[in-house]
Amino acid sequence: MSNSGKSAWAGVSLAVFAAAWGGNEFTPLLVMYRGHSHISGVVVDALLFTYVLGIVPALLIGGPMSDRYGRRPLMLPSPLIAALGSALLAAGAHSVALLAVGRVFSGIALGLAMAVGGSWIKELSDRAGASATAGARRAALSLTAGFGLGAAVAALLAQWAPWPNQLAYLINIALALVAFTLLLGAPETRPTYRLEDRGGSLLDDLKIPSAGRRRFWLTVAPTAPWVFGTCAVAYAVIPALLTERTSGWEIVFAGLCCLIGLTAGFFVQTLGRRIDRPGSPLSSVVAMILAGTGMVLAAVSAATTSIAVGLVAAGVLGCGYGMTLISGLLEVQRIAGPNDLAGLTAVFYSLTYLGFASPAIMAWLNEHTGVGYPAMLTFGAVMCLVCLVVVAVSKRGPVPVTRRHREQAVDI
Template identity: 55%
Template structure:
């Protein structure tokens, strides 16, 4: 990385308290990114093949990953504001396509990709900007990790509220295919006006060098990143998607009268548990160890065991229990990963390393499509496939335990 991040002390007097504008923008974009999830049941009931709908869930990863990997380093190079200001507008455009494309797979796909681009910018650029605005001289010193927690909670709250509102409106309100998306359009437009006023924290470099040099993130090769952060990141959205994308689909024939609302309920429960536990994650985290990562993966292992049982018995309470446990694992893992990155990253590659972390985590949204394909083409049962997930989660936990006290600079 050649760009240098410079926190501007001259702006401290006017910038204090400006972090909520960035947090609100992240919240609105996350709302739009996840409102599609509880509607999976609706689209499948309307005749779209299950594998196609699960692929649409994954399609926004096609927008997220490039936006993460390019947007993060570019914001280290040119500043946070130029990259983050258009993000709410891109999210609004994606929601518009989703609102009027219920019968068109290409429109739904394009809308999902646009929502993914916006979310990628919010997660890489917005999270870094929020972290910088949450520390001196822009905000009072509230302790290490406050920026990571604010970012994780803004994202998780947006995911949860967006999904819950979308499911309720699609189940009982008029215009089930459009109303939730149109509400998000309004929220994103409002957020766009606010984020434009947030102060810049990065000085644009007059001669930053080659962009391809900035796209290299050497710190991602550190042993602690590969041995602690990556195992946790791999399960963030794999576990969440298991809870609120796969289980509601399996339960749909058992939930009479309100399958969309039940899907929204499970999504909200998963993410609410994740949100609630993030507020105490700092007490779990212990610098110099991987304690928070271990606790996260313990929840994931237990949650996948619960998923095996829930997929076998297909009862409401088993599904809710699975959502609670996997949601807790997701919530602790989000904070654990972001705080590890704050400790590992240099100022000039914070956004880039955050981008790598989120890129790994979002690959987990491919899990529902993979499971649906294996179930349809090979005939594998969901309990057996979830059992394989238990073994994989145990393997990740063992890797983290083996590297419990690996130093941040172990591979320098």
């Protein structure tokens, strides 16, 4: 089976889409698990974060390994691991242990998809003669579409279809198996001669030299946790706070928050690509303005229990997600050295997933200290402002020109 033409990236995109679907199908079901499985709110929110335990190692190890050994060996297992994760989640409706392990496997699949799949899409797009920003855009949109549709379909099925604890996961298993079949035809983009000629060990690769650059920590790192910090508030915190107001359709409401947020994030990425300019912090500044505005609206929704304000907040937070994601990916592709694109992408995504800890942290603080959600969300808006100032005043010096940068330059 071969798929070496201009559409080769599409098979990899579907695998990324399937992994993202598997990673986010659990999210709108948080309300269901709280209400029907007798699992405490703090534990449920912790399960949302649990898959980060799979994502981060897969990112930090899988990305550099694919830089050394190629994209195919590291990405091919991703759909199969995603299917295994969904199978465990389907079997673990009343078992915290099974749910936790299933989430970890879903995280491993998603981590490989984000670091390795994203780099593979970028390189296949370059090979097909696409525009310089096409690879980052296609990778980001594949993730966003998978996150959004996975959550929306899972919510609808769990609310009104039979087998609410299993059906959504079974669909992801089928989708992942189809993606694996198509992935078999995607060509390798890391030429053999580069793999053979590389010096040093894999341990040397794990150091990811470009991750130590001051530019990365001042222009990318401050915004990265808000990629999924905004998402976590949009489709975990807001639905939980409005459960009493949405009784009878609370799972669908959670899915609606996911869909609105991620649809907004999907479309705003086109704007992000258009306003992004090398050496300018504009796209990052806009991203943090959107994230901060969304946090303020979420605080208002928490204080008033307004469904309408909650939905608007989800949309604005989704815009913040999309802008922080695309601006971060584009800047990472500029900063990455000749042989650590996947490695630096992995570091970026690892930082983004810190944001998924926010619902569990807020639930714990609310339960043990009595701090209200409006105050915590307002504090989040203030932190967005701090990050905005950091990226606005940071200097984005000239990008080092190497052979790799000449080949993959993003509007430089």
